[in-house]
């Protein structure tokens with residue numbers, strides 16, 4: 001088995017499953033993301049990228065949520081599967 | 085009126101609060117399919133046995149930390165207007181997400197009912213929910229309903245009734261935090277308790293202070309500061 005690969009949500013490819021390991025933000029923004037389900041341990045699926053790559057839609061805890069780069073670049077996780 | 089009680093409906097967006105509200109009160113409040121539909125607070129009455137329940141339909145939110153005006157409205161209603169009972173309406177098909185708000189409410193106030201709605205959809209999806217286990221773990225009544233099919237209403241109304249008469253004593257489970265945070269709570273909780281009395285949960289206010297929630301602090305000052313100075 002290969003080493004687990006750490007990626008930022010912003011760098012995930014469509015179809016990737018990423019298990020969150022850390023949120024590198026504070027205050028209201030952190031709170032907001034936690035409330036939306038971006039918590040450590042949660043598995044996030046990259047749903048799609050918009051033409052310009054921002055925002056990106058993710059599926060977390062049975063809901064689709066779009067994040068801007070400034071948020072998705074600060075959430076890190078372990079890549080669990082590769083997209084097609 | 086001595087036998088009138090206020091019952092607030094809280095919950096995530098789109099969990100069927102307005103549907104429940106309308107079915108119980110007979111009012112036709114507009115309901116919609118997308119988040120944040122309910123803006124002002126609709127109120128309506130339900131007669132049950134010898135009592136009148138005044139239902140308040142709070143805006144649907146994912147959280148109650150007042151990051152938005154909807155969250156602030158719902159939060160302030162629960163902690164400052166102090167309904168006799170707060171019913172948290174959950175989507176049975178999305179419990180993990182919905183419990184974020186439910187656990188927040190359990191920290192804020194005592195008389196809570198966890199009302200798991202859309203049970204018809206959950207059953208179609210093969211999801212079965214053991215409300216007894218949940219009741220034991222959460223320390224408050226957990227009831228399954230289908231607001232659209234008007235299922236489970238007698239149990240819900242009877243449980244509200246038994247809470248307001250004191251026949252049921254709620255003991256909402258309190259989230260335990262990391263030692264570092266628990267130590268800090270221990271330090272400030274007695275002081276907080278001294279200042280706010282039993283107006284609200286001192287543990288909850290302590291947690292909000294540790295989180296730097298200035299909006300709450302201002303709200304407390306505005307609402308209780310006056311009285312404090314008059315004493």
Ligand SMILES: Nc1nc2c(ncn2[C@@H]2O[C@H](COP(=O)(O)OP(=O)(O)OP(=O)(O)O)[C@@H](O)[C@H]2O)c(=O)[nH]1
Nearest residue numbers: 097098099100101102103115121122144230231232
């Ligand atoms: N199948 C089914 N659908 C339901 C049930 N309860 C509500 N719905 C539907 O769920 C949708 C949302 O219901 P609302 O009552 O508007 O939800 P709400 O919680 O008031 O939403 P917000 O005000 O936006 O927070 C509507 O289409 C309802 O018809 C139920 O028990 N079963």
Ligand SMILES: [Mg+2]
Nearest residue numbers: 101102121122
């Ligand atoms: Mg509504």
